Amino acid sequence: MENYLLCFLIILIAFNVFSFIISMQWTKSKNLISLQGILLLLKIIVFILIRINLKEEIIIVNDNMTILITDLLLIDCLIMIISFIYIRKKRFKDIGPISIKESLDKLPMALCYSKLNGFPVLTNDTMNRICYELTGKTMLNAERFYEKLVENSNYINGMWELILDEENVYTFNKKTIKLKGDYFIQIVGIPVTDLYEMKLKLSQENERLKKINEELIEYSHNVNEVTKKEEILNTKILIHDSMGRILLASKKWILDNDYLKYEQIISKWKEVVTFLNSKGDNPDENLLLFDQLNKAAKSIGMEIKLIGNVPEDERIMEIFIAAARTHVINAASHANADEVNIYIEEKKGHYKFIFKNNGIKPEKEIGEGGGLSSLRKKITQDGGEMRIIFRPEFVLEIKI
Amino acid sequence: MVNVMIVEDQAMPRELFELYIKNSDNYKLLYSIENAAMAEIYCLKNAIDLVLMDVCTSNGTSGIEAAIRIKEKFPKIKIIIVTSMPEVSFVEKAKKAGCESFWYKDLGQMKLLEIMDQTMAGKSIYPDSTPVVEIGACKSADFNEIEIEILRSLINGKTQNEIAAERGISRSGVKYHISNMLNKTGYDSYVQLTIDVVDKHLIIPGF
Numbered sequence: 001m002e003n004y005l006l007c008f009l010i011i012l013i014a015f016n017v018f019s020f021i022i023s024m025q026w027t028k029s030k031n032l033i034s035l036q037g038i039l040l041l042l043k044i045i046v047f048i049l050i051r052i053n054l055k056e057e058i059i060i061v062n063d064n065m066t067i068l069i070t071d072l073l074l075i076d077c078l079i080m081i082i083s084f085i086y087i088r089k090k091r092f093k094d095i096g097p098i099s100i101k102e103s104l105d106k107l108p109m110a111l112c113y114s115k116l117n118g119f120p121v122l123t124n125d126t127m128n129r130i131c132y133e134l135t136g137k138t139m140l141n142a143e144r145f146y147e148k149l150v151e152n153s154n155y156i157n158g159m160w161e162l163i164l165d166e167e168n169v170y171t172f173n174k175k176t177i178k179l180k181g182d183y184f185i186q187i188v189g190i191p192v193t194d195l196y197e198m199k200l201k202l203s204q205e206n207e208r209l210k211k212i213n214e215e216l217i218e219y220s221h222n223v224n225e226v227t228k229k230e231e232i233l234n235t236k237i238l239i240h241d242s243m244g245r246i247l248l249a250s251k252k253w254i255l256d257n258d259y260l261k262y263e264q265i266i267s268k269w270k271e272v273v274t275f276l277n278s279k280g281d282n283p284d285e286n287l288l289l290f291d292q293l294n295k296a297a298k299s300i301g302m303e304i305k306l307i308g309n310v311p312e313d314e315r316i317m318e319i320f321i322a323a324a325r326t327h328v329i330n331a332a333s334h335a336n337a338d339e340v341n342i343y344i345e346e347k348k349g350h351y352k353f354i355f356k357n358n359g360i361k362p363e364k365e366i367g368e369g370g371g372l373s374s375l376r377k378k379i380t381q382d383g384g385e386m387r388i389i390f391r392p393e394f395v396l397e398i399k400i
Numbered sequence: 401m402v403n404v405m406i407v408e409d410q411a412m413p414r415e416l417f418e419l420y421i422k423n424s425d426n427y428k429l430l431y432s433i434e435n436a437a438m439a440e441i442y443c444l445k446n447a448i449d450l451v452l453m454d455v456c457t458s459n460g461t462s463g464i465e466a467a468i469r470i471k472e473k474f475p476k477i478k479i480i481i482v483t484s485m486p487e488v489s490f491v492e493k494a495k496k497a498g499c500e501s502f503w504y505k506d507l508g509q510m511k512l513l514e515i516m517d518q519t520m521a522g523k524s525i526y527p528d529s530t531p532v533v534e535i536g537a538c539k540s541a542d543f544n545e546i547e548i549e550i551l552r553s554l555i556n557g558k559t560q561n562e563i564a565a566e567r568g569i570s571r572s573g574v575k576y577h578i579s580n581m582l583n584k585t586g587y588d589s590y591v592q593l594t595i596d597v598v599d600k601h602l603i604i605p606g607f
Contacts, residue, residue, distance in 0.1 A: 212591050213557055219595065234484070235412040271419060289459060292433075296441040299431065318459075325437060332444050333473075370472070 005070065009047045012073060012080075016040040019084055036083070039076055046073075110170060110189030118143030121184065130189060133164055142185055146174055161192070169196040243272050289321045297328050301338055304328070308344025316351055316400055319379060320344075326371040327355040327396050334366075335359035335394065355396040365390045372396075401428045402449045402520055405442055407466070408482070409434040409458040413505065417452060420512055427516065434458045436466035443474050450520060452512075453499070455483045455490055455607065462607055464493045471498040478519055482512075485601040486531040488540065488548055494526075501525040533600040536585025536593070540602050543581065550577050552603050555594050 020036045046069055101122070104111055110127035114120045118141040123131075131139045134148055149172055153160035159171040170189040177186050246268045253265050290310050297304050304324070311317045324342060331337035337359030345352040368376065372388070379386045384400030404427050408414040414432055421427045427450075431442050436457040442448065451470065453463040467479045479499040483490060486504075494502050501519045503512065504527060515525050533540045543551070546567075553563045560578075564571045578590050587593045597603050 209559075213559065216555065216557060216591070216594060219598070232410060232412055235410075235416065267423070289435075292435050292438055293441075296433070296438040299442055300445040321437070325441065328441060329444065332441075370469075 005073075006047065006050055008070075008073065009043060009050065012077060013040065013043050013047065015080060016043060019080055022084070035079075039079070043073075043076070108191050110172075110187075112139060112142050112145075112185075112187040114142035114185045114187075116176070116183055116185060118145075118185070127187070127189065130162075130164065130168075130170065134162075142187060146172075146187060161196075162189070163196070166197075167193055169193045239272065242268070246272055289317060290324070293321060293324055293328070297340070300332055302328060302332055303339050305339065305341045306344070307342065309346070310344065311346070311351055313349075315382065319382060319384065319398070319400060320351075320353055322378060323353060323355065323375055323396065323398055326375050327357070329371060330369075331357035331359060335361070351398075351400050353396075353398040353400075355398075356393065361393050362390050402426055402516075403428050403430045403447050404450045404452065404516075405430050405439065405446075405448045406432040406452045407434070407436050407439050407457060407463060408432075408452070408454040409456075410454075413454075417512065424513055426520075427513075435461055436463040437461040439463075439466045440469050440473070443470050443477060448474075448477055450516065451477060451479045452516075453479050453481050455481060455485065455487075456604060460606055464490065464497050464499075464607075467494070467499050468497045480515060480519055485604055486533050486540070487601060487604045487607065488530050489552075489603075490607075491526060491530055502527060504531060533602055535596050535600060535602065536587050538584040538586075540600075542584055547577050547581050548603070550574060551581065551594065551597055554578075554590060555598055555603050555605050 016036065016039060020033070020040060050069075101124075104122070104124040105126075107124060107126065110130050111122070111124045112120060112127045113122040120139045120142050123139040123142075128138045131137065131145050134152065135145060139145060149162060150160055153162045153172065155161075156171075159173050162170050162172060164170070169192050171192050172187065172189045174185060174187045177184050246265070249268070250265055253262070288310070290306070294304050311320055324340075327342075328340055331340050335357055337357040339358045341356045343352075343354040343356075345354075368388070376386045379398060379400065382400060384398060387397040389395040389397065404421055406414055406417050406421075406429065408417060414434070418429055418432055421429045430446055430448055433439065433442065434457060436453065437459070439451065439453070443451075451467075453467055455463045457463055457466075463481065467481065470477055470479065475498070478501075479497075480501040480503055481490065481494040481499050482503045482505055484505040491502055501515055501524055503515050503525070518525055529541070535543075549567070550563055553566065558566070560571050560574045564574045567574075581593060582588070582590065585593055585596075587596070598605060
């Protein structure tokens with residue numbers, strides 16, 4: 001009887017050991033594992049007792065106990081089977097290390113956990129692939145891998161951007177984490193290929209738009225000239241039409257010999273001849289801006305005396321003319337002046353304009369009117385300075 | 401006799417106006433200049449009664465801005481704005497500047513003198529609307545005020561972000577209005593749209 005029991009025990013112990021190993025792999029339930037362990041231990045103890053019995057040196061287990069042990073072993077067998085089924089079911093719910101590794105390998109991002117000395121603890125397939133492409137080897141040392149990564153990457157917005165090829169762009173970061181009292185290095189690589197492509201396209205698009213903007217500005221500068229030429233053409237067309245009409249009218253006049261219409265015909269011919277004699281360009285076109293200002297000042301009996309050379313730079317010339325015009329108007333309006341003196345000093349592209357006038361001197365400080373305020377705004381926007389002096393005479397000084 | 405000053409940068413239209421005035425019994429030509437920036441100076445001590453003011457004069461100076469300055473100092477001087485551009489904003493700007501009348505140049509003699517007569521008689525002659533031009537598949541009157549202003553900013557070289565900041569709207573808002581205009585005109589890009597608008601003088605850059 002004991003021999004059969006011993007055989008049965010051996011089988012049970014073997015099954016228990018198998019079950020115990022599976023439990024360790026498949027479940028995190030410590031209670032289950034502990035129960036398995038205790039049952040195994042008990043079985044081993046019973047085995048030893050029955051072995052001693054067989055030797056008949058010491059009687060430990062009597063017949064009644066044998067029956068009890070057999071019953072208990074059968075119950076134990078039942079428990080083993082139930083727990084095995086339970087563990088198998090639980091396996092699909094509990095996440096074990098293998099599950100974790102499998103999941104990480106399927107992720108598109110690259111992951112690596114290593115000890116502080118760089119020894120890798122957990123690396124997923126994506127990280128291994130990147131490591132192989134970069135170093136020619138799989139992950140052997142996370143620190144050395146990261147150094148190589150940094151050498152081959154661009155630092156953008158706090159991350160290292162690695163471009164393996166057009167379809168593989170990753171941004172990496174590294175940090176130290178603490179887990180259950182131990183420190184680990186975590187390296188994460190996030191795939192940004194789509195984002196990188198969009199960024200490239202956006203950059204190209206911005207360049208193209210910038211170029212279009214510049215062309216538009218250029219076009220807008222030229223379009224006024226084109227418009228003017230169109231106006232001239234329209235006028236010429238009108239004159240051509242007028243010529244046609246006057247020729248027809250003249251022919252009819254000659255044939256009808258209607259003297260009363262003579263004056264009208266002559267008047268029309270004078271108009272046409274005037275235009276035919278016109279050079280078609282602006283007689284003042286070649287007058288410099290300053291000459292236009294001079295001509296305007298003379299019309300109101302004011303003389304402008306210029307000491308120095310007018311600026312050649314278009315932008316500075318515009319400011320100079322605006323200032324001169326404002327001063328002429330103010331001198332004529334408030335000081336009843338008939339002479340304006342303008343001094344121009346130039347040194348290495350920097351200009352100083354001083355405007356003075358004769359006539360009535362201001363008795364007190366005068367607030368800046370619309371003209372001077374607009375002038376100051378214009379000068380300040382262009383990075384220049386404007387100063388007004390009231391005593392002993394009114395002086396407008398501009399530096400640009 | 402009404403003393404007239406002509407401000408027109410193109411010689412041919414200017415000479416035409418001069419001829420009309422010289423041939424008229426009611427008007428006397430005092431000055432004929434090409435730069436609106438100088439117009440105010442001529443008004444200081446010369447007895448000018450009426451100014452025929454072009455909008456786009458030499459060196460890019462605006463006749464409407466000159467008109468504002470003249471009206472501030474010499475409110476009795478009457479100003480007729482003359483232009484051939486169908487620029488949408490000129491009529492409104494001329495009214496705000498206080499100009500008495502506004503005339504689209506067709507270079508017909510009787511019409512100019514007629515407008516001058518009516519203006520000196522105290523009437524204010526303004527066109528009912530700006531000339532309508534075709535922009536792509538639609539007419540210029542089909543654009544609303546915001547669309548015109550956005551177009552103007554684009555033509556003056558501003559980026560969409562700058563326009564959005566200026567108008568206090570989002571960039572998507574700007575894109576929405578541009579998209580509407582492209583749908584109306586049938587153009588594929590805003591570049592085509594802006595070129596056509598400038599070509600047809602619906603919007604004049606810098607004015």
